[in-house]
Amino acid sequence: MRNAVIFQIAKTHLVSRKKQSIIASLGVTFGIGTFIILVSFMTGLNKMLDGLVIDRTPHVHIYNQILPSEQQPIEGLSSFSNAFNVINSIKPRRIQARIHNAIPIMNELKNNKEVLGVTPQVKAQVFYKSGSIEINGIIIGVDIIKEERLFNLGAYIIEGSAENLAHTENGIILGSGLAQKMSVKLGDLVQITTPLGTNMAVKIVGLFQSGLADIDNSQSYTNIKTTQKILNQSNNFITDINIKLKNLEISKEMAELIAKQFNVSAIDIKSANAQFETGTKIRNMITYAVSIALLIVAGFGIYNILNMLIYEKMNDIAILKATGFSGKDVRNIFMVQALIIGILGAILGLIIGYFVSVIIDNSPFETQALPTIKTFPVNFDYIFYVIGVVFAILTTFLAGYMPAKRASNIDPVDILRGQ
Amino acid sequence: MTDLVLKAEKINKYFYDPVKFHALKDIDISIQKGEFVSIMGKSGCGKSTLLYVLSTMDTQYEGNLYINNRLLKGLHQDELSKIRNQNIGFVFQFHYLLPEFTVLENVMLPAKKLGLKSEAEIKHDALEKLSLLGIEDQAYKISSRISGGQKQRVAIARSIINNPKIIMCDEPTGNLDSKNAQTVFDLFKKLTHEQNVSVLVVTHDHDFAKATDRIIEMEDGYVIKS
Numbered sequence: 157m158r159n160a161v162i163f164q165i166a167k168t169h170l171v172s173r174k175k176q177s178i179i180a181s182l183g184v185t186f187g188i189g190t191f192i193i194l195v196s197f198m199t200g201l202n203k204m205l206d207g208l209v210i211d212r213t214p215h216v217h218i219y220n221q222i223l224p225s226e227q228q229p230i231e232g233l234s235s236f237s238n239a240f241n242v243i244n245s246i247k248p249r250r251i252q253a254r255i256h257n258a259i260p261i262m263n264e265l266k267n268n269k270e271v272l273g274v275t276p277q278v279k280a281q282v283f284y285k286s287g288s289i290e291i292n293g294i295i296i297g298v299d300i301i302k303e304e305r306l307f308n309l310g311a312y313i314i315e316g317s318a319e320n321l322a323h324t325e326n327g328i329i330l331g332s333g334l335a336q337k338m339s340v341k342l343g344d345l346v347q348i349t350t351p352l353g354t355n356m357a358v359k360i361v362g363l364f365q366s367g368l369a370d371i372d373n374s375q376s377y378t379n380i381k382t383t384q385k386i387l388n389q390s391n392n393f394i395t396d397i398n399i400k401l402k403n404l405e406i407s408k409e410m411a412e413l414i415a416k417q418f419n420v421s422a423i424d425i426k427s428a429n430a431q432f433e434t435g436t437k438i439r440n441m442i443t444y445a446v447s448i449a450l451l452i453v454a455g456f457g458i459y460n461i462l463n464m465l466i467y468e469k470m471n472d473i474a475i476l477k478a479t480g481f482s483g484k485d486v487r488n489i490f491m492v493q494a495l496i497i498g499i500l501g502a503i504l505g506l507i508i509g510y511f512v513s514v515i516i517d518n519s520p521f522e523t524q525a526l527p528t529i530k531t532f533p534v535n536f537d538y539i540f541y542v543i544g545v546v547f548a549i550l551t552t553f554l555a556g557y558m559p560a561k562r563a564s565n566i567d568p569v570d571i572l573r574g575q
Numbered sequence: 576m577t578d579l580v581l582k583a584e585k586i587n588k589y590f591y592d593p594v595k596f597h598a599l600k601d602i603d604i605s606i607q608k609g610e611f612v613s614i615m616g617k618s619g620c621g622k623s624t625l626l627y628v629l630s631t632m633d634t635q636y637e638g639n640l641y642i643n644n645r646l647l648k649g650l651h652q653d654e655l656s657k658i659r660n661q662n663i664g665f666v667f668q669f670h671y672l673l674p675e676f677t678v679l680e681n682v683m684l685p686a687k688k689l690g691l692k693s694e695a696e697i698k699h700d701a702l703e704k705l706s707l708l709g710i711e712d713q714a715y716k717i718s719s720r721i722s723g724g725q726k727q728r729v730a731i732a733r734s735i736i737n738n739p740k741i742i743m744c745d746e747p748t749g750n751l752d753s754k755n756a757q758t759v760f761d762l763f764k765k766l767t768h769e770q771n772v773s774v775l776v777v778t779h780d781h782d783f784a785k786a787t788d789r790i791i792e793m794e795d796g797y798v799i800k801s
Contacts, residue, residue, distance in 0.1 A: 160687070169675065172675035475667075475673065480689070483656075484653060
């Protein structure tokens with residue numbers, strides 16, 4: 157009952173000053189709306205940019221690192237065991253290119269419950285020949301269907317398809333820059349030569365575009381068997397193993413574990429792409445800083461309007477106090493007004509923010525880097541809407557509290573005598 | 576003693592701004608149940624100051640104040656608000672209605688704050704008080720849209736909505752023509768005689784004061800006749 161009367165007074169104050177109340181609400185609407193749009197759009201972009209790397213980068217990459225031997229021959233000699241050996245110009249040890257026991261390792265990893273998928277790769281240095289032109293490049297032999305599933309390779313294939321490669325024995329998916337350089341198109345034959353002198357003709361079944369010119373100008377994909385054939389190697393010749401984990405966060409631990417367990421080199425995605433995390437963090441920081449600044453501006457708007465309202469309502473406050481309303485009641489009357497302004501503004505802000513986000517989501521956006529993306533990326537995570545509302549209510553609460561507190565401390569005698 | 580609605584003992588009050596000023600000096604007064612009392616005196620003699628002290632709104636005083644035999648010293652502001660809400664009705668010179676609310680809402684507010692009755696009961700009471708003052712036809716008008724005399728009567732209706740023990744008025748007829756002033760006076764008379772409510776009026780109006788049960792005269796902060 158008592159709360160009802162406080163609510164009624166607050167409502168009457170707001171309704172009798174429609175224009176002011178609406179303007180104060182719009183301040184919050186603007187702040188929250190912009191917050192939603194900014195955060196959705198920025199995190200959408202971040203996600204897309206991260207996706208560029210994370211989607212196609214293995215969480216753990218197993219390979220053979222070329223390193224000097226850790227134990228030099230001299231150290232094995234007992235006659236020098238007490239000596240301090242100095243060896244100059246140590247060269248890396250010649251090691252086999254393939255991963256030792258690659259197939260058993262893969263089978264073991266497939267059974268690990270942290271692992272989402274494992275794909276083998278065979279990398280080979282080759283020359284692409286088209287007529288008299290020779291271009292230096294890399295061929296990666298892959299299990300194309302698995303690559304498509306785990307590392308989203310399909311999203312970058314702009315002509316042809318992954319299935320085409322899977323169904324063609326000597327097929328190749330060529331980098332788009334490479335195809336342009338050699339003036340070849342889908343269905344043409346390309347000659348591949350290895351440094352060892354092997355020659356082979358492969359048929360172009362697809363073109364891919366990663367957005368990174370260096371890769372597009374030199375790299376292409378074939379089936380594993382094709383590359384093994386080009387290299388004259390048997391079917392257990394595997395140079396790299398890519399692992400996708402169920403949880404990205406444990407990639408570092410997994411990489412260390414795998415390296416130790418199988419005596420191979422393994423690098424995790426975070427060590428390989430440290431700069432990306434930094435970029436994402438800074439972009440998020442900017443987004444939140446701008447949004448918070450907007451909300452603070454909205455908060456000052458509310459503060460101002462409530463202050464004005466209280467100044468106008470001095471007589472009312474005095475009379476309310478004289479007729480038995482306590483300081484707390486008066487404070488609550490103005491707090492309720494601040495919160496109504498805040499909540500209405502926030503809800504409208506969410507709605508406007510959502511609709512503008514939908515519009516942005518449907519706006520055309522074409523980029524070389526992402527052939528499959530046609531519109532701007534927007535992240536519709538509900539958590540931003542929750543943050544927006546909570547922050548709006550918090551801001552209006554703080555902005556309303558100070559003027560409301562002042563109103564509660566007004567001495568009615570001063571006002572009543574002053575007339 | 577038990578019939579006293581209000582009792583003040585040795586009330587002293589000082590103003591400190593701009594210079595120290597002794598506004599009320601050893602005031603002793605008491606008001607009986609159903610008594611109609613007026614306070615008179617020249618401007619600046621302290622009668623309004625006294626009224627605000629007696630009203631519990633001004634707490635910066637020395638001495639003892641009892642309302643309904645309850646000593647008010649040291650009570651928290653919220654507690655005093657409750658006492659005002661329940662026991663004291665106010666009528667001011669400038670009527671002081673909440674301008675955006677209807678007449679009826681203005682009258683209902685103190686009862687809603689008290690929260691002892693349902694909305695429907697309060698509404699019924701408020702309409703009854705308004706008809707007692709002959710302005711029930713104005714009930715649904717916005718209070719800023721009615722005349723001065725009507726506003727003053729609304730203020731009186733509001734002051735009696737919680738059936739207070741005492742009504743305090745600061746120049747209730749100061750802004751009214753003689754006809755309206757007479758209406759207001761008759762009303763207070765009726766309240767004191769029929770409903771046993773005490774009325775304490777600060778006024779400049781000699782004719783008004785003479786017709787009351789008792790006149791308290793003040794000069795320079797002293798009560799010179801009570």
